Structures are given as C-alpha cells and as structure tokens.
Amino acid sequence: MPELPEVETIARELKPFLEGKRIVKIEIFKPELTVGISPEMLEGKTINRVRRRGKYLILDLSDGSGLLFHLRLTGRLYLNPGPEINPGLLIHTEGNLTLSFHDPRKLGRAYWHPAPDEFLGFLGPEPLAEGFTPQELYRILSERKASVKAVLLDQRNLAGIGNIYADEALFLAGINPRRPASSLSWEEAERLYQAIREVLAEGIERRGTTLSAYRDAFGRRGENQLSLRVFRRTGKPCPRCGTPIERIKVAGRSSHYCPKCQPI
Numbered sequence: 001m002p003e004l005p006e007v008e009t010i011a012r013e014l015k016p017f018l019e020g021k022r023i024v025k026i027e028i029f030k031p032e033l034t035v036g037i038s039p040e041m042l043e044g045k046t047i048n049r050v051r052r053r054g055k056y057l058i059l060d061l062s063d064g065s066g067l068l069f070h071l072r073l074t075g076r077l078y079l080n081p082g083p084e085i086n087p088g089l090l091i092h093t094e095g096n097l098t099l100s101f102h103d104p105r106k107l108g109r110a111y112w113h114p115a116p117d118e119f120l121g122f123l124g125p126e127p128l129a130e131g132f133t134p135q136e137l138y139r140i141l142s143e144r145k146a147s148v149k150a151v152l153l154d155q156r157n158l159a160g161i162g163n164i165y166a167d168e169a170l171f172l173a174g175i176n177p178r179r180p181a182s183s184l185s186w187e188e189a190e191r192l193y194q195a196i197r198e199v200l201a202e203g204i205e206r207r208g209t210t211l212s213a214y215r216d217a218f219g220r221r222g223e224n225q226l227s228l229r230v231f232r233r234t235g236k237p238c239p240r241c242g243t244p245i246e247r248i249k250v251a252g253r254s255s256h257y258c259p260k261c262q263p264i
C-alpha cells in the first residue's frame with residue numbers, strides 16, 4: 001500500500017506536467033470516492049504546486065484551496081490513463097493532460113478543502129524534513145508507552161510511515177517491534193532515526209515498493225520490493241545473520257523481524 005516513498009514518487013512524476021496548468025474540466029464518475037469536490041467551482045483554477053504531505057498527494061490551487069488524494073490500499077493516480085482504466089474522477093488540464101483517480105476497492109478518497117494544511121493539521125512531522133531531528137524522534141518515543149511499531153504507524157506521531165517501512169527501519173536499527181516506545185535509549189532512538197531516513201530515501205530512489213497494488217503515475221511498478229530486508233520475507237534468511245525472519249502481530253499488523261538481530 002502506498003506510503004511516503006510511493007506518494008512522493010507520484011508527486012515528483014506529476015510535478016513537471018501539472019504545475020502551472022489550468023484545470024479545464026473535472027468529471028466525477030464515482031461520487032463515493034470524492035469529498036467536497038464541485039467541478040463548477042474548480043474549473044478555471046490553476047494548479048500552483050504538486051506536493052506530498054504524509055501519505056497524501058496535494059494539488060495546491062490558485063485560490064489557496066487544494067485537492068488532496070489519499071490512496072489508502074489500492075487507489076491510483078495515473079497521468080493520461082489508457083482506455084482500460086475505470087476512473088472515479090478525471091481532472092483535465094490545459095495542454096491536453098488528464099489526471100485520473102481510480103480505486104477498484106473504493107477505499108481511497110479525493111478531497112477538496114479550502115485550506116489543505118489545516119485539513120492535514122493532525123499529521124505529525126515529516127521524517128525526511130530538514131528540521132526533523134533525532135532529538136524530536138526521541139521525545140516522541142519517550143512520551144509513549146505503546147509498542148515502537150505502533151508509535152511509528154500512528155500518523156499523528158510521524159507522517160508517512162506504514163507497515164513496510166516501519167518493519168524495514170526497525171530491522172535496520174536492530175530494534176524489536178514489540179518494545180515499548182518509551183523504553184528506547186537515546187542511542188537506540190538515534191539509530192532508529194537514521195534507519196527511518198535511510199529506508200525512506202531508498203524507497204524513493206527505487207520509485208516505491210510494489211508488492212501488489214502500487215503503481216506510479218505512469219502505471220509502472222516500483223523497484224524497492226527487490227531490496228526489502230525483512231518485510232514479507234517470513235522464513236527467509238536474515239540478510240545480516242541468516243536466522244529465519246519471523247512474523248508476529250504487533251498493533252494488529254503483521255510485523256516481520258529477525259529474532260536474533262532484534263531481541264526483545
């Protein structure tokens with residue numbers, strides 16, 4: 001499912017095409033996928049900026065409002081899609097471009113909001129932002145008794161991390177996913193900080209992880225699934241020590257870890 005690196009990949013791909021373009025027409029085919037979007041109100045507005053915040057893709061419009069997309073499990077954003085796509089929403093811009101939002105499982109959503117950053121005000125800091133420091137991660141962890149995995153997944157603590165990158169980061173840092181967040185030492189928090197930044201940067205560099213649903217803005221698979229260390233590698237050897245990777249439930253989610261490199 002799309003996490004920070006996948007949504008960042010789509011945003012970077014759409015940016016050069018859509019920024020500065022005027023919306024000429026919006027077609028809604030599946031109203032249940034949209035919230036607050038009124039074509040008459042948005043047609044004629046210009047897309048000033050394409051960006052990501054957490055797992056949301058944002059089109060900032062010329063009047064300060066924004067279109068926000070949350071892909072959840074199976075939502076996809078395609079630029080100039082082929083005829084096989086069954087779109088929920090089409091945004092046509094000048095220059096003959098079409099952005100399609102579709103989702104066979106209908107879990108994703110496209111929102112319009114007058115103030116996108118206000119709408120996303122509940123999100124925690126961006127883990128790749130320059131201003132995000134190991135000290136801040138340590139503070140977030142030390143205030144929470146839940147498992148470190150649960151704390152990483154909660155978007156109010158940190159924006160953009162989901163199951164894949166949480167497991168990968170915890171492995172790289174050598175931290176067991178069940179450890180209470182507040183039990184991590186300063187050294188462990190610092191290691192986790194570096195690991196989070198590393199796995200997210202790798203994910204972006206490899207244009208995202210495609211295990212099933214994820215495709216980029218041109219319908220292509222990512223490549224990061226070829227380099228995963230533990231995620232969905234249950235029973236396969238740990239890349240560091242060879243011990244078989246185990247899977248356990250933490251915070252209601254499957255968690256993959258090496259029992260030797262990540263002791264409780």
Ligand SMILES: [Zn+2]
Binds near residue numbers: 238239240242258
């Ligand atoms: Zn190991």
